[in-house]
Amino acid sequence: MERVVYDRMAELDELHWWYRARREVLDALIRRTVQPPKDARVLEVGCGTGHNIRMLERFGSVDGIEIDPEARGFAERRLGREVSSAALPELSGIERSRYDLVAALDVVEHIDDDNAAIAGLASCLKPGGKLLVTVPAHQWMWSAHDELNHHKRRYSKRGLRSLIEGSPLRLDALGYFNSLLFPLAVGARLAAKATGRGGGDDALPPKPVNYAFERAFAAERRLIGKFPLPPGLSLFAVATAT
Numbered sequence: 252m253e254r255v256v257y258d259r260m261a262e263l264d265e266l267h268w269w270y271r272a273r274r275e276v277l278d279a280l281i282r283r284t285v286q287p288p289k290d291a292r293v294l295e296v297g298c299g300t301g302h303n304i305r306m307l308e309r310f311g312s313v314d315g316i317e318i319d320p321e322a323r324g325f326a327e328r329r330l331g332r333e334v335s336s337a338a339l340p341e342l343s344g345i346e347r348s349r350y351d352l353v354a355a356l357d358v359v360e361h362i363d364d365d366n367a368a369i370a371g372l373a374s375c376l377k378p379g380g381k382l383l384v385t386v387p388a389h390q391w392m393w394s395a396h397d398e399l400n401h402h403k404r405r406y407s408k409r410g411l412r413s414l415i416e417g418s419p420l421r422l423d424a425l426g427y428f429n430s431l432l433f434p435l436a437v438g439a440r441l442a443a444k445a446t447g448r449g450g451g452d453d454a455l456p457p458k459p460v461n462y463a464f465e466r467a468f469a470a471e472r473r474l475i476g477k478f479p480l481p482p483g484l485s486l487f488a489v490a491t492a493t
Contacts, residue, residue, distance in 0.1 A: 252361070252400050257299070257322045259453055264302035267453065268461045269429075272468035274306045276428055276475055277356070277385070281310060283476030284424050284489050285381045291351035294375055296339060297358035301326030307354060316345070340364060340371035347374050354383045357485075359414075360402045369418040376492035382420060386411060388427060388486045394440050396453070411486050420490035428475055430483030431467050 264270045281287065291311035298304060298315035299322050307313045315334040317323040326334045337345050339355075339362050353372050362368040372382055387397070387405045397405065406414075408425065415422045429436075455461060474480060 252319070254321075256400055256453075257319055260302070260322065261300045261325050263453070263455055264300055266461075267455055268465035268468060269453070270302060272465045272471075273429070274303060275469045275472045277303070277383075278306050278309065279472035280428075280475050280487060280489075281307075281352070281383065285352060285383055287311065287352045287381060292349060292377075293352045293354065294345070294350045295354045295356070296342070296372060297355060297361070298326055298334065301329045301334065303354070303356060304330060307352075310352065314350075316342070340367035342371050342375065345375055348377055350375050351377060351380050352383065353380070356383070356385045357387065359384055360386050360404055360406070361400075363403060365403075365414055366417060369414060369420070373419045373490075373492055378492055380492045381423075382488075382490045382492070384411075384415075384488045384490075385428075386486050388482070388484060392437070392440055392484075394443060396440075406486055408486060411488055415488050415490050418490070419492070421493050422488065422490050424476070424489040425486070426475070427480045427483035427486055428471055429468055429485045430480040431471060432464060433481070433483045436484050 287310050293307050293311050293313040295303060295307055295313060296316045298317045301315060304313050304315055315326060316337050317326055317334050318336055318338050323334045323336060335345065337343050353375050355372055359365050359368050376382060387402065390405045393405060412422065412425055456464065471480065
């Protein structure tokens with residue numbers, strides 16, 4: 252990702268509606284669908300500034316990996332402990348068959364060889380351990396935002412299913428999220444393309460708008476893992492190491 256993306260993450264990950272609501276939704280998805288054991292060993296690959304780790308710590312002890320040195324340093328200061336710098340797909344130095352849950356939250360789309368990335372993530376799981384992957388959905392929504400974030404691709408539901416089913420893992424669940432705000436997002440992306448604006452759709456909105464968006468997105472925590480959501484900005488997959 253461009254340096255500015257990490258800088259914005261550090262500035263906004265406790266304030267912006269997307270980060271705040273997404274943590275609520277992912278917490279519900281883990282509780283309802285992943286169901287890790289009590290005091291699970293958890294690995295987050297591509298933890299950025301560490302903003303998801305406190306949420307993941309509700310499920311057990313968490314190790315983080317981040318290859319960007321400045322984001323990693325921010326995460327280490329925030330968490331008060333070391334964060335590894337191992338890169339996908341090799342994950343050199345990371346113990347294999349160790350973790351009950353491996354989370355790659357908007358990470359796989361950055362890797363040239365996503366099949367190798369999934370295999371690398373899977374290798375870190377204990378037998379019966381779970382992988383949670385989230386990725387951006389719909390290649391037709393490609394925009395300057397994707398360029399700025401150095402995405403290699405966006406995913407269709409079929410494409411993500413094929414990726415997991417072609418791996419050493421058993422696919423347990425697959426679905427959309429960030430669905431309630433999807434029509435607004437489509438309109439904003441189309442308007443940005445039409446006007447030639449850049450990928451600044453991660454700017455912090457005015458407080459009332461930020462709050463409204465946060466509560467709309469966070470409302471999906473009541474539905475995710477219970478009912479399939481309609482098409483959204485993101486896809487998730489949960490898979491088991493066999």
